[in-house]
Amino acid sequence: MDSSFSRGEKLSAVKLAFVQYGILLMMLGLAAGLWRLQVLNVESYRVLAEQNRIRKEPILAPRGKLFDRENRLVVDNYPSVTCFLVREQSPNVDADLPLIAHGLDLDLEQLRATLRRFRTQPGYQPIPVKQDVTADEQAFIAAHRNELPELETIDEERRLYPRDGFAAHLIGYVGELSEDDLNNPRFAYYEPGDVVGKAGVEETYDELLRGQDGSREVVVDSRGREVGYFGIQHAVPGQDLKLTIDNDLQRAAELALGSRNGAIVAMDPRNGEILAMVSRPSFDPNEFAVKIDRADWNKLVTDPEHPLLNKAIQAQLAPGSTFKILMSVAGLQEGVAQNMHIVCTGGWGPYGYFHHCDRKHGPVDINTAIPYSCDTFYYMLGDKLGIDRIVKYATEFGYGQKTGIDLPGEQAGLMPSPDWLIKNFHHRWYPDETLDVAIGQGAVEATPMQLARIIGGIASGGHMVRPHVVFPNELSSDFYKSLEDSFPGTGEAYVPIDPANWDIITNGMAEVTEPGEFHTAGSAHLEGIDIAGKTGTAQQMSHEALAKTNKGRATNPNVWFVGLVPRRNPELVVAVLWENGEFSYYPARIGAQVVAAFVNKKRREAHNLPPAKAAAPVEMGALWSTPDSGPGSKPGAKGATVARIHSGHFFVDGNGIVAEAPKAAQKHETGRTTPQAAASAKNSPQVAALAPLRQKEPQP
């Protein structure tokens, strides 16, 4: 070795000890650092790790479908993709917004507003920015995974309603919960962005229809990519519900009312099953299924015709002459009306103010008073009975009270009484007011639903029912119980009517639709059908008041018709309301169309006849059957019509033929709806709301 180092030359022991202590100190420092993280702060880091790693992705439960009473699909679901924005996944969301708005075809300001509404939420909370994302937009999201890591998509089932507003008010719609909704105790257990039923059956039966969302604990890497999942909790699909409505009758009712403002309720008075319910103007619930545009929403709620209002249960209007049925019951039961034989000279004015009758009917008794709808007779009857007895009977039969139908927002109507007047207006009841009430004017208000139940009940001998739109035997007893509690109303009741009186009233109502002098609803006569009914015309207010307040709106009265078939123990009662109606006899004809559809269907079923061909329409009755006569379909089978209804693109047009937007239908056959298809359907002329309905109204 040429090394010049000498053995024994050593490093200073002090320096080495210094190094040793230094290393010890360093190790202790590191151990202390570990202690701080792993022992002292372990909980907070565990929380951070959880948030980091596991994203709880909801698996949305498909909502229960709705079927009509013959198991024909009414409301379906379709798969849809929603785009969410997760703020914490991007370093600078604000800077990305213009690109996102461009790529997803959103309004930048609206997008910013959406984010502002969520600014108090934690950053990992996904913010829904766009629903029904198109294929192009999905491609945009996929292509910008790295630039826009904050965008996430989720597949879900979306509601698909009949497109023309078919039974829209009865079905209702679903919508996203807003922050305001969350303050409502009903939604205490919901989260913002949850889709809930907000009207109609969707709201009432939300608990059953919604099912139970599942979830997946998705493990994501730092770029948000899914690398697997830990746990999965499957979604429980919502319960399918069978509605009491009959698609054929509903269609007939939709067509019969056409584009007139008003409502139709068709009910089986034996059990309270609602067979059809129409309200006009209507709306497209599909616009709610996809989050409704703020502008569209404003348009709907500010529309003076209140398209969202279910007039069948929410329009409270003077019942007019339909109230005379109740008056007749009261008069006969009290033994007053039988003995009245009066001469109508065009009105009556015992208390100074002359109350007009619309004609000079001459001699009138209770048998002719109903078909003539003679006001003079009822002025005198009312005067004889007095307001208290009128109120007693009206209340017994359900005026001024909710019927308890299983739909949200039902109105109670109003039955004025002296007590009510003093309580609310602090003045005494004048006998003149009794005369107004006697012909269904004054302060009396009723909903079409109430009238259907009351008059249907009277024609059934006093057996009153609780109207409902879902079969109670489909529901658990607990749910049905809570339903009764949630929708209090007069419900089922029996108000005995003397059989002789019952005969007089029902015969009188049958006379109404027979052609004859002074008969008010000869237009509703149907050959060979035992149809009974009562018309009503109610002035909205005095002509002088109208002249002052009317700003170009129609000054016409509201016209009513309540039809029954057959006259006693009817199987069907139809209440028709036409607001600002032009012809007082017209609602009777509308009602008659529904009745005819009903009777014709019964007859065909009784004789086991196939549905009528669309090519050979037979009067009005042909309407009911044509939907099932599509190519290759069998009656009652899930034919082409069902497929189209299933696809949500079926339209009632004047020929009663189910029309469809060709593109849309094509897309559906591939099993997937794309929003383009929906958009094209919207623009298609066939979908232009109810235009075809208007064209094919029968000429008076």
Place this chain on the structure above:
Amino acid sequence: MPLRRFLSFRDFDWTLLGLVLLLCAMSVLEVHSATVHTKFASFGTKQVLFIGAGLVGMFVLAKIDYHRLIDWSPWFYGIFVVSLVAVKVIGHKALGARRWIAVGPIQFQPSEWVKLVLILAVARYIANIGGRNLTWTEIFKAFGMVGVPMILVLVQPDLGTTLTYAPILVAGLFLGGINLRQSLILITVGAVLVGGVWSSGKILKPYQKARLTSFINPGNDPRGAGYQVLQSEIAVGSGGVWGKGLEKGTQTQGYFLPIPYTDFIFAAFSEEHGFVGAFFILLLYFLILMRLIQNAQTAADLPGSLIIMGIVAVLTFQIAVNVGMVIGLMPVTGIPLPLMSYGGSSVLFTFLALGVAMNVRMRRFVN
């Protein structure tokens, strides 16, 4: 002659080797756990191969008299400075930095080897001075000796490796005989220089600066430079006392930890084995370092002691910086954890360095 070889290896530090192999076992376990569900699933096996190669290298190096290594060190020094220049010119660009040159199928990262060469060269230089107080000229020469490869590695750019050269110089000067006044002056000048480099904005790239400072408050920029620190802290912290279990570290398995098999392997290990496991690793390191210092004390001569202390300095520095980085006490510098981090160059360097240390120990009674 069998007898002579037996005599020689009788003095081999089997205790140290045992500790090292225990650490290596932990490393293989964790490298496997961190990569088994990724496309790098073979890294555990590869790490075993690296350790095997390292062991062979260690025994080979232990056989070569360290005095001969010291005599050759100027040649090594020259060769590696040239190879560092070669890396800059023809090197393989990976992750934006040129650190590798390919020699046939093997990728070669000279900057790791330079550590060993510098340890030998500095030991030789300081030992030649012979234990007396250093003059300024000698100090500057030492600075130059370490500074040239430092600058060459810094421009690769590889800040982490550059910094690991510094403790070799510091240890050499400290043990060689620098006095207090000189060290105070050097510290002052060093501080001014670092400040100048920092504010000049030319020598350090912005991301390097960000990495160096983000550990102070990683929450400021959780997606940017602070991200790695934050994720690492979450990994360590969420491990708790007993850890989440092998292959169950969510930070490790979910790709939240950056490169959990190399630079952040200690975070992965801490997450999956908790405070108990992490403390055990620190204990192993402490025992290894103490054992090495003991060997330095019993070395036959000054260069032997200086070589071992150079190795101790490099290992201590790497442990302190890497573990400190993982638990958020130190900046992110890309310095691997010796014997734990996956990687051939790192494993090989450590084993070769240990081989030289064994060499010194084996020759403590031989002359």
